[in-house]
Amino acid sequence: MLFRLFGKKKKEKPKPYSQQMEQMKNQKLEKRIQKNSSNLKEIFQNDSDFSFREFQLFGNTSAVAFFISSLVDKEKINRDIIKPLQKEEKSKKESSKSPSTSSILNEVLYYCDGEMGSDMKAVIDALLHGKTVIFIDCEKEALFLDTFKPEKRGISQPETERVVRGPRDGFIEQMQTNISLLRYRLPVPEFRVDPMEVGKKTKTKVSVCYLDNIASQELIDEVKKRIQDIEIDRILDAGYIEQFIQDNPRSPFPQVQNTERPDKAVGNVLEGRVAILVDGSPFALIVPAIFNQFYQTSEDYIERYMITSIIRVVRFMALIFSLTFSSLYITVLSFHPEMIPAQFVVAASSGRSGVPFPVVIEVLLMEVAMEILREATVRMPQQVGGALSIVGVLVIGEAAVSAGFVSPITVVIIALSTIGSFATPSYNAAIAFRLLKYPLIILSGFIGLLGLATGLMFIINHMISLRSFGVPYFTPVSPWNKQGFKDALIRAPLRWLTERPAELHPKDSVRVESGVKEGPTNPLADEKRGDSNE
Incomplete structure (x- = not known):
């Protein structure tokens, strides 16, 4: 009992740092500038880029500016904040009352992006977003002035969506x-x-x-x-x-x-x-x-519609080639050799003589090797990647054929399949078809044409069942939309694309005003100018 009365009190365990910070963040700012400053310094005590500058506001009031030096423009702070606030004005010196935070923001500083805050959490958020925070003595509100200076690269041509004709500017990180x-x-x-x-x-x-x-x-x-x-x-x-x-x-x-x-x-x-x-x-x-957006480019609407339509069909064929060409090759050689034209039978059979693997294993090995080579080319430095892709394809392909591991016709089929995937403008859509190619190869190797057809049916059925924010993925084919099909596999003339996509349910569906207009005139024709050929 005496020990409890006269003994030392048990020391309380210090609160964890995270709990202290949370309590400090929820505090309101006080009128004492020293208290606010000490709390803020304690929060950022281990940050080397945390900076502050104490000064006298108009020569008679204590003030301090806090900022994260790695996020702000120091020249702007010195020129547009510290200098005008330190300038002694006659009206301010004669006034016995210290200037308020709102009067400084509205009458002294030339800032369009300035605001006030009254709690520590807002102060911390402002600092971490590149703003300069100013505490003024005897004021319960702080000034937040935007002085953020991000490091950014210049606007350049997009790397993944290059075009022959069209704008050359692309998005950046800011x-x-x-x-x-x-x-x-x-x-x-x-x-x-x-x-x-x-x-x-x-x-x-x-x-x-x-x-x-x-x-x-x-x-x-x-x-x-x-x-x-x-x-x-x-x-x-x-x-x-x-x-x-x-x-x-x-x-x-x-x-x-x-x-x-x-x-x-x-x-x-x-x-x-x-x-x-x-x-x-x-x-x-x-x-x-929707699906047809992934094989279209912005250049399709800049060039003439006939050229664009042909190129779109070529892209779509390349997409189908990349998915089915290897599987179709396996199906024909392994299960349906009667489908090979007579003039190609000798070339196909002589090329495969001496190859120790079945066709499906041969194609899988070459496809995996091509994927490894493609991934290595992407991850290598740009100066080395191009040389690696050319040398790798030539050396590995020639060595594999010479060693008798693969037939020459297999190398041609794999090359066409790979080039077809490169023709797809959208990288993530091309990856999807590259991955789905392997299940089709396995199904074709075990079941033949039935396996290829079954795999394609599952893929098409899955695509039809997909939705993107409620819009069917296979629009305008399923459900059928005649107006939408004008801008799907082909690109109709711009004057025919009179309505916006109906599946988006736009508030204004009219895109091109339809109506009878005069056709083009020929002002320089000889019969109109009255010129003679004398």
Whole structure:
């Protein structure tokens, strides 16, 4: 009992650092500038780029400016903040009352992006977003001034979506620059950019872009809802958002389109779709997406329709080649040799003489070797990757044929299949077909033509069942839409594309005003000018 009365009190265990920080963040700012400053210094005590500058406001009031030096423009702080606040004005010196935070923001500083805050959490968020925070003695509110200076690369031609004819500018990692590229092409007040924030730790800025008088309100609300429902601590690229908002994450086919091209994003927004920009990513997401978008390019609408239609058919054939050519080769040689024309029988049989493997094993080995070589080419430095791809294909192919492991015709088939996958403009769609090629090869090797047909039926049935934000993936084929088919496998003349895609349910469906107009005139014709051939 005496020990309890006169003994030393048991020391309380110090609270963990994280709990102290949480309590400090929830505190309101006090009028004492020393208390606010000490709390902020304690939070950022181990950060080398945390800086502060104490000064006298108009020569008679204590003030301090806090900023993260790696995020801000120091020249702007010195010129536009510290210098005007230190300048002694006669009206301020004569006044006995210290200036308020609001009067400084509205009367002294030349800043269009300035605001005030009254709690420590807002102060910390402002600092971490590149703002300069100013505490003034005897004021319970702090000034937040935007001095963010991001390091960014210049606007250059997109690397993954090159065109022969068309704009050469592409998105970069800074979202404000990307928004300016869209606004440059859409100078209308109906263009909306709704800001959001995703990621508990990264607090990544996300913008939802659409045309208010065209895009369906149900689509806009659904896009925002899916983004708001994302619960994750980090968003480092637009690909994170894509994986959370797609309808069927187990499908190999992409249900969200991505692009580096501002003109392509604007074209889709004008059709009634929604573009999603993520800060730190040079790719914009476009929803909803349907299958025929993945073998189309923005250049298709710049060139003449006849040339574009032929090129689209070639791309589609290349896509089918990359999926089925190897499997069809196995089927014909292993189960249906009677399908080989008579003039090619000798070449096919003599080329396979001496090969120790069945056709299916031979094709699988070559396909896997080609995938390894392709992946190595992508991951190697650019100076070495090109040489590796050329030397690798020539040396490995020639050595395999000379050693008798594969037949020459197999090398030709695998090369055509690989080149067909390169002709697909969309990288993620090409990957899906490259992966689905292997189940078809195995089915063809065991069952023959029945296995190939069964595999294709499963793939087509799966694609028909897919939805992207409620829009059928195989539109306009299933369900059939005559107007939409004008811009599917072929590209009809622009004057025929009078309506926006019906599956998007746009508020304004008219894209090209239809009506009888005068045809082109010939002002320089000889009969109109009255010229003679004398």
